[in-house]
Each structure stands twice: as C-alpha cells, then as structure tokens.
Amino acid sequence: MSQQSLARDPGRLLAALDFASELRELEAAHERELSALLLALLEVMDSFDRLLGPPAEPAAKPRIEPATLARIAAQLEGALAGAGLESLACQGLPVDPHQHEIVDLAPAVAGAPETIVSVVRRGWLWRGKPLRRPRVVVAAKTAEESSE
Numbered sequence: 196m197s198q199q200s201l202a203r204d205p206g207r208l209l210a211a212l213d214f215a216s217e218l219r220e221l222e223a224a225h226e227r228e229l230s231a232l233l234l235a236l237l238e239v240m241d242s243f244d245r246l247l248g249p250p251a252e253p254a255a256k257p258r259i260e261p262a263t264l265a266r267i268a269a270q271l272e273g274a275l276a277g278a279g280l281e282s283l284a285c286q287g288l289p290v291d292p293h294q295h296e297i298v299d300l301a302p303a304v305a306g307a308p309e310t311i312v313s314v315v316r317r318g319w320l321w322r323g324k325p326l327r328r329p330r331v332v333v334a335a336k337t338a339e340e341s342s343e
Contacts (some may be wrong), residue, residue, distance in 0.1 A: 203220075214323075217241075221259050227250045229278075230321070230326065232324070233275070233280060233319075233321060233326060234327065236271070236275060237275075237280075237319060237326075237327060239266070239271065240271060240272065240275065240317070241316055241317075243264060243267070243268035243271065244268075244316070244317065244318065246259075246264055247261060247264055247265060247268060252315050261307065266278050277290045278321075279321050280319050280320070280321050280326070281318055281319065281321075281323075282317050283318035283319060283320060283329055285311050285314060285318065285329050285331060286312070286313065286314050286331075287310060287311060287312075288310065288311055289310055289311075289313055290310065290331065290333045291307055291315075294310065294318075294325070294328060294329075295318070295328060295329055295330075295331045296328045296329065296330045296331065297331060297332075297333050298330045298331065298332065299315075299316050299332045300332070300333055300334070300335040301313070301332050301333070301334055301335065302334070302335065303334045303335055303336065307334060308335065308336040309333060309334065309336065310333065310334045311331045311332070311333055311334075312332050312333065312334050313331070313332045314329055314330070314331055314332075315329075315330040315331065315332060316329060316330040317329055318330075
C-alpha cells in the first residue's frame with residue numbers, strides 16, 4: 196500500500212493507524228510477559244547459585260554432585276543468554292546505589308571502602324537494559340574514613 200493511495204482514502208489511513216496501534220500494544224504485552232518469564236527463570240538460576248556456592252555446614256555432604264549441578268546451571272545460563280540475558284559482573288567494583296542493591300556491609304579489610312566484596316544475588320541485563328539489580332555486600336568505611 197503506497198502513501199499516495201492512503202492519502203486518497205482516509206478510511207484506509209485510519210485502519211492502517213489502528214492496526215499500527217494494535218501492533219504496538221501487542222508488542223508491549225509480549226515484552227511484559229517475556230520479562231516476567233525471564234525473572235522467574237532467574238529465580239531458578241539463583242537456586243543453582245546457592246547450591247553451587249559454599250555449603251552452609253562445612254561437614255555437609257552434597258546430595259548431588261556439584262559438577263552435575265554446574266553443567267545443568269551452565270545449560271540454563273546458556274539458554275538465558277540466547278534469550279538476550281547477560282549476567283552483570285560487579286565484584287570488586289565501586290558500588291553505585293543506582294545500579295546495585297546493597298544488602299550488607301563488611302569490614303573494609305575485605306576490600307577498599309565502598310567496593311563490592313561479594314554478590315548475594317546476581318544482577319542481569321536483558322537486551323542491554325537492566326532487568327534486575329544485583330544484591331551486594333559492600334566494604335564499609337572505617338571510623339577514621341567516616342570522620343574525614
């Protein structure tokens with residue numbers, strides 16, 4: 196359909212505009228649904244992170260081989276990457292309250308003040324945009340640094 200034929204027929208023009216509006220609404224709904232699905236899958240990824248992390252009890256014996264879990268987690272992470280998700284690496288970086296959710300403070304001996312010393316829950320980008328902020332532990336300023 197050419198622009199000239201649309202200009203000559205206002206009814207067709209209105210129908211085309213309505214169709215374009217419906218497409219935008221469908222795309223926005225699809226984006227919301229996909230975002231919700233990806234957030235749910237990230238909860239599964241969090242479970243793998245907890246299972247593969249250090250055991251809560253040092254003497255506890257794993258019920259599943261860690262190597263097996265690691266392969267399954269890598270499979271899931273690969274599938275998420277294929278959907279446009281990217282894990283944010285932030286350990287050792289300066290904290291930014293706009294990008295990181297600070298959940299705890301640690302002594303500055305664990306790192307430079309206001310630096311991320313551990314990641315409690317990974318953050319993720321989707322298609323280059325933040326989907327979920329990482330939850331982090333940050334090195335606290337010492338008493339001397341706070342008084343300066």
